[in-house]
Amino acid sequence: MAEAVEVRKVAQESGEFEPKIVAFLCKWCSSAGSDLAGVSRLQYPSNAVPITVPCSGSVSPIYILSAFNKGADGVLVSGCHPGDCHYLKGNFFARRRIYLVQKLLQFIGVEPNRFRMSWVSAAEGTKYAQVIADFVKDLKPLGPHGKLGAKR
Amino acid sequence: MTRRTGVFVCHCGTNIAATVDVKKVAAELGQDEGVVFSNDYVYMCSDPGQQSVINAIKDHDLDSVVISCCSPTLHEKTFRDTSAAGGMNPFQCEIANIREQCAWVHKDKAKATPKAIKITRAAVKRVRRNESLTPIGVPVTRKVMVIGGGIAGIQSALDLANAGFEVVLVEKQATIGGHMIQLSETFPTLDCSQCILSPKMVEVSKNPRITLMTSSEVKSVSGFVGNFKVKVHSKAPFVDPEKCKLCDDCTPVCPVVVPNEYDLNLTGRRAIFIPYAQAIPASYTLDEEACLGLNPVVCGKCKEVCEAGAIDYDVKPKVTEYEIGAIVAATGFDLYDKGYLAEYGRGKYPDVLDGLQFERLCSASGPTGGQVLRPSDQKEPKNVVFIQCSGSRDPENHCAYCSKICCMYTAKHATLYQHKVHDGQAYVFYIDIRSGGKGYEEFVQRSMERDEVIYLRGRVSKVYPSKGKLKVMGVDTLSGKNVEIDADMVVLAQAMVPSKGTAEAAKTLKIGRDKDGFLAEAHPKLRPVESVTGGIFLAGAAQGPKDIPETVCQASAAVSKVIQLLSKPELEHSPTVAKVRDSHCTGCEMCVDACPFEAITLVNGKAHVNEVLCEGCGTCAGTCVRAAIDVKNVTQLQIHEMISACMGG
Numbered sequence: 001m002a003e004a005v006e007v008r009k010v011a012q013e014s015g016e017f018e019p020k021i022v023a024f025l026c027k028w029c030s031s032a033g034s035d036l037a038g039v040s041r042l043q044y045p046s047n048a049v050p051i052t053v054p055c056s057g058s059v060s061p062i063y064i065l066s067a068f069n070k071g072a073d074g075v076l077v078s079g080c081h082p083g084d085c086h087y088l089k090g091n092f093f094a095r096r097r098i099y100l101v102q103k104l105l106q107f108i109g110v111e112p113n114r115f116r117m118s119w120v121s122a123a124e125g126t127k128y129a130q131v132i133a134d135f136v137k138d139l140k141p142l143g144p145h146g147k148l149g150a151k152r
Numbered sequence: 153m154t155r156r157t158g159v160f161v162c163h164c165g166t167n168i169a170a171t172v173d174v175k176k177v178a179a180e181l182g183q184d185e186g187v188v189f190s191n192d193y194v195y196m197c198s199d200p201g202q203q204s205v206i207n208a209i210k211d212h213d214l215d216s217v218v219i220s221c222c223s224p225t226l227h228e229k230t231f232r233d234t235s236a237a238g239g240m241n242p243f244q245c246e247i248a249n250i251r252e253q254c255a256w257v258h259k260d261k262a263k264a265t266p267k268a269i270k271i272t273r274a275a276v277k278r279v280r281r282n283e284s285l286t287p288i289g290v291p292v293t294r295k296v297m298v299i300g301g302g303i304a305g306i307q308s309a310l311d312l313a314n315a316g317f318e319v320v321l322v323e324k325q326a327t328i329g330g331h332m333i334q335l336s337e338t339f340p341t342l343d344c345s346q347c348i349l350s351p352k353m354v355e356v357s358k359n360p361r362i363t364l365m366t367s368s369e370v371k372s373v374s375g376f377v378g379n380f381k382v383k384v385h386s387k388a389p390f391v392d393p394e395k396c397k398l399c400d401d402c403t404p405v406c407p408v409v410v411p412n413e414y415d416l417n418l419t420g421r422r423a424i425f426i427p428y429a430q431a432i433p434a435s436y437t438l439d440e441e442a443c444l445g446l447n448p449v450v451c452g453k454c455k456e457v458c459e460a461g462a463i464d465y466d467v468k469p470k471v472t473e474y475e476i477g478a479i480v481a482a483t484g485f486d487l488y489d490k491g492y493l494a495e496y497g498r499g500k501y502p503d504v505l506d507g508l509q510f511e512r513l514c515s516a517s518g519p520t521g522g523q524v525l526r527p528s529d530q531k532e533p534k535n536v537v538f539i540q541c542s543g544s545r546d547p548e549n550h551c552a553y554c555s556k557i558c559c560m561y562t563a564k565h566a567t568l569y570q571h572k573v574h575d576g577q578a579y580v581f582y583i584d585i586r587s588g589g590k591g592y593e594e595f596v597q598r599s600m601e602r603d604e605v606i607y608l609r610g611r612v613s614k615v616y617p618s619k620g621k622l623k624v625m626g627v628d629t630l631s632g633k634n635v636e637i638d639a640d641m642v643v644l645a646q647a648m649v650p651s652k653g654t655a656e657a658a659k660t661l662k663i664g665r666d667k668d669g670f671l672a673e674a675h676p677k678l679r680p681v682e683s684v685t686g687g688i689f690l691a692g693a694a695q696g697p698k699d700i701p702e703t704v705c706q707a708s709a710a711v712s713k714v715i716q717l718l719s720k721p722e723l724e725h726s727p728t729v730a731k732v733r734d735s736h737c738t739g740c741e742m743c744v745d746a747c748p749f750e751a752i753t754l755v756n757g758k759a760h761v762n763e764v765l766c767e768g769c770g771t772c773a774g775t776c777v778r779a780a781i782d783v784k785n786v787t788q789l790q791i792h793e794m795i796s797a798c799m800g801g
Contacts, residue, residue, distance in 0.1 A: 022798050035223045038252025046263040049270045049798035050253050052224075054728075054786060057746075058770025062779070066792050070799040086684055087769035088662060088748040097774065129257070 019073035019139035021048035023132070024063065026056045026091070029080035029121045036125030044129040045136040048076065055079070056117075057090025061101045064115065068148035074114045074139045078131065081119040091119075110147050113138045155280045158189040158214040159272065160205055161250075162196035162221035168255040169194075173265040177220060177250070180269050186280055188212050197227050202234045209238030216240075216279045220248040220272040241284035243727070243785060248275035266800075274797035281793070282785045285727035290764050292378040293477040294718050297322060299370055299657065302330020303700060304482035304692025306352050307707035312480075313361040315715055320363045320474055321356065322370055322384055324653070327431035328353055330484055334414065334508055336515035336522070338700060339564040340595035346430065346517065353432040366433060369653075371471070373479070373660055374750075376765050377687030378723045380476040388467045390446070391424070393435035395462035398426065402436060402454035402463070410442045416509040418527060419519040424454045424463075428517060438463070478687045478714045481671055482707065483657050485693035488543035488647040492550065496542065496615045496644055502528040503622060504615060504642045506542075507561055514568050524572050526641055533576065533640030536569055537624045538562045539612050540582040543647035551647040553668055556697040558645035559586045563596045565643060566605040578605045579637055581612050581626050589699070608635060615642050648697040662749075663688050670696045681710040689713055728784050729766035730773065732759045736780030743772035743781050752781075 025031040031052040037044070053059060056079025067075045077098055079091040098117045105115055118131045159181040163169035174192045182190035189212040193201045196219060208214060217240070219231045224247040232242035250268040258264040294317060298309045301323030309321045321328070333353075335345035356362055368386040375381045406422035414427045423442035426435070444451040446465040455463040487506050490499030497504050503526050505513070512518040513525065526533050540562050543550040559582070566578035585607075587593040599605045610627040617623070624637040650669045658665045663683035664672035671694045674682040681689050689710040692703040717723070730743075730752070739757040751765035752772060759772075759781060770783040779788050 020799060022795055031223075032225065035225065035249075035252040038223075038256035041256055043259060044257055046254070046258045046260070046267045049267060049274070050249075051274060051791065051794050051798060052249075053770065053791070054783060055769040055771060055774075058774045058783065058786070060774045060776075060779075060788060062788070063791055063795065067795050067799070070795050072795075072799060084664065085748075087767060087771065088664070090748060090769050090771045090774075093746055093771050093775060 017140060017143055019047050019136060019142075019144075020071060021074040021076060021132075021135060021139070022067040022072045023048040023050045023076040023078065024056070024059045025050050025052050026079045026086075027052050027054050028086035029084065030056075030078035030118070030128065032122035033078075033120040033124045033128040036122065037129045038125075040125045042125060042129040044132045047136050048132050055085065055087050055090035056094035057085070057087065057092075059094060059097075061097060061104075064101055065148065068110070068114075068145060069150050071149055073142070073145040074135055076116055076118065076131070076135060078118045078120050078128070081121055084121065108147070110145070111142050113142060114145060155186045156188045156213055156215045157186050157276055157279060158205070158208050158212060158217045159187055159191070159276060160196055160208075160217065160219045161190070161192040161272070162201070162219065163192060163194045164222060164251055164255075165194065168221070168251050171255040171258055171261055171264045172250055172268040173261060176265055177268050177272055181272055181276060184273065184276060187276060189214060196221055197230055202230070205231070205234050206238040209235065209240050214238075214240065216244040216246075216282060218246050218248055218272060218275045218279055220250050220268070220275070222251040223247075223249045223253070243285040244279060244282050246275045246279040246282065248272040270798050270800060274794040277793040277797045278785075278790045281787065281790045285784060287724040288727050288729070288763050290376070290378050290723040290725050292718055292720065292723055293380075293475045294318065295320070295474065295476050296478050296480065296714055296718070297370075297380075297382055297474060297476045298480045298482060300330070300482035300484050300692070300694065301325070301328030301366070302482060302484045302692060303332040303349065304484065304694070304703045304707045305330070305480070306349075306356055307704050308480045308482060308691050308711050309356055309362050310352060310359070311708050311711040312714065313359045315711070316361075317715070317718065318361050318363075320365060320384075320476070322365045322368050324367070324369050325427070326367050326437040327427045327433070328356060328364070328366065329432070331508065332700060333428070333430075334416070334515070335511045336518070337564065337568060339560045340589070340591040342564070342567075344516075350430050353430070357432045357434075364433065365472070367437065370657070370660055373662070377685075377725075378477050378717070379764075380479060380687065382474045382476050382479070384472045384474065386470050386472065387440065388469045390438035390440070390463060390465060390467055391436045392462045392464065393433040395460045396435040397460045397462070398434060398436070399459070401457045401459065405453040405457050407451065407453070408442050408444060410439070415512050415519050416506070418509055418512055436462075477718050478689065479661065480689045480691050480707075480710050480714065481657065481661060481663065481683070481694055482691040483654055483671070483694040484651045485648045485697070486651045488551065488649050490644060490646065493542060493644070495613060496539070496642070501615070501617055501622065501642075502526075503533070503640065504644065506644050506646045507558065507565065510565050510643045514565070514572070522572075524569055531640070532573055534573070535637060535639045536566075536576065536578050536641045536643060537612070537622075537637055537639040538566055538578060538580045538643045538645065540580065540645045541611075542644035544645075545583060551649065551668060553647075553697070554586065555645075555648040556586070557648065557699045559596070560589070560592055560699065562643075562645045563587075563599045563605070567599045567603045570599075570603040570605060579639075580605055580607045581610060582607060583609070583611065589701070610635070648693060650694060654694060661685065661688055666696075670694065681706055681713055687717065725764055726768060727763075728768045728786065729763045730761045730768065730770070730781055730783050732761060733780045733782070734758050736778045738778060738780070740777075742775050742777070746771045746775040
């Protein structure tokens, strides 16, 4: 614990901490939204590496824990707006599941800001860029994540 | 697992190469385990680019490829076809999106290049565990159901029948014709609506390929594209259309009078009635709810006088099941209820009409034989105020959207009124005039200049009865003055809303609706007549406000998509569907409940996927606590390895 605090302090002081983010994007809305951000040449930080999945409903809680375990400082799940799911109701399942994962992460002491869900439609390129920019901004003061990372 | 993967990094001119060091990406990936070939090229999607992929597959005996380029929505198909041309299974090709998701959104090459490497490496990790798949072949039923018998449904049914397909046309009302048959004249040509629609309705009734189901509703749809099973509930046909001679002996003896929906309640009708003389099917119908009880002891007068013996009170409603290949949803629109508009009297003032009621007043087949008369006292109104955008373009209180047709039909109403009442004056309150369309702007100009309709740019704050007239309190924003008009009649251009029952229909068909409740198209620009559900197409105002020419266009467009679908001997269904690991499945049924497509059932205590119904969303995989179910080529193992790649591992 003391070690983690130390690492965090160093990172904050040097001002060079760049959080590593995994972004799970549904194929139909959020991935298309990120494409639109590209087509519109919007600029946002390069910290988030996207993984396109068929639906936010396919994101298993294990994916989120696995990302933290593998060294992510933040995890984003982004899907279609509730009611607009390409697969009718996949994102409702995602919403319920993500709520539980949030509770679990809080329970084990992971800062709530390290994990978030967003609704980004295919028409919301600006929103996607904003979501990433905000996430990076909120993660920076938290420093590197040490809680769930594997000691490899 | 030894795989032989090829990585191809595209420069996209300078689109990618300006921000990503493409040579470095290719070189780094070339070092990865299992990558036996890596290369970069200026335009990978061009003919020489594609040829280089084909050559590499052959020369290096590749069994999988990753193309690191633009979004898969653009060129996934291109490169899967290329891979197939190289003799590889197309599902062994994956796209790494380093343009939209990387090069275009970053400027710093030092940051964008490592991200592009991670994205490409994740795709390599994924493709290494891809299965070779073949699209699932699905048989097709060459029969189409059209839901809704308005102009959209009629046009669809006729086009399909003329193309040689069997059609079942389902209509909720007792007759087809929809709202169009209620109209008097149509803009901008002022030709009579009946004259252009009635012949088409007759054609529907005479076409041997069209089965017409009136007074009927779709109750359930199961199955999938090419193979739907549709149950249609029909009300009991107490009057046999085959026997009915249209003699009209029955209506005078019927003791019941109820408002006539066809005339928007401006007139009454009997419990036994014909919606209008030209109705199709040409027959009287008996309104079960209004009738005194279908009991000969209570009444039975109509049956007594029917010489043709067409009436039978004992007929039962029936359910018909059809096997259908494709469905066209043309469920139409309704007008926004006047009851929502407190400032215009909530529909309580008899001389405040909506657009359709005014159509009936103008129509030769209407309650006044085409004379414009006030419903309250049957006098000719000398001042008529038309209010546009009544309920439209008002996001705070009513509908946010523009209903598109009201500018034109108000111009038409005002013109018709001026033609019919020579000493009358029509006023139109408007926000903007939207008259895009062939001959539309000229029509509006003519109504102002030749027919001397007074257009006032502004809104009306209140309408209330005063001394036998209707006081209209408005504002003319061009002169900046308040306007008060003592009107004899007010006509509200009510917003168009999805017809009653659209929500239920969307649920039954498993298709989406947009924020305003209209049926949602698969893509607003490129797939405007398809729903997101395969095999279900959209036509007419059910998809959004539109006028008659547009509706006819969309109906014919939907039909061309149906023909495209049903012309194939077999349909191809994506093989990236869910797959169960029986050894891990405990039969808990959580995936069964989660599946949005009812594709999973329990067979011998294990989950079983109907591959034809499965759309590959993976909601089951996200739900399964034992990781016993996975979507092919997006398995949990693949995702975990992709996460590692994204973390630089």
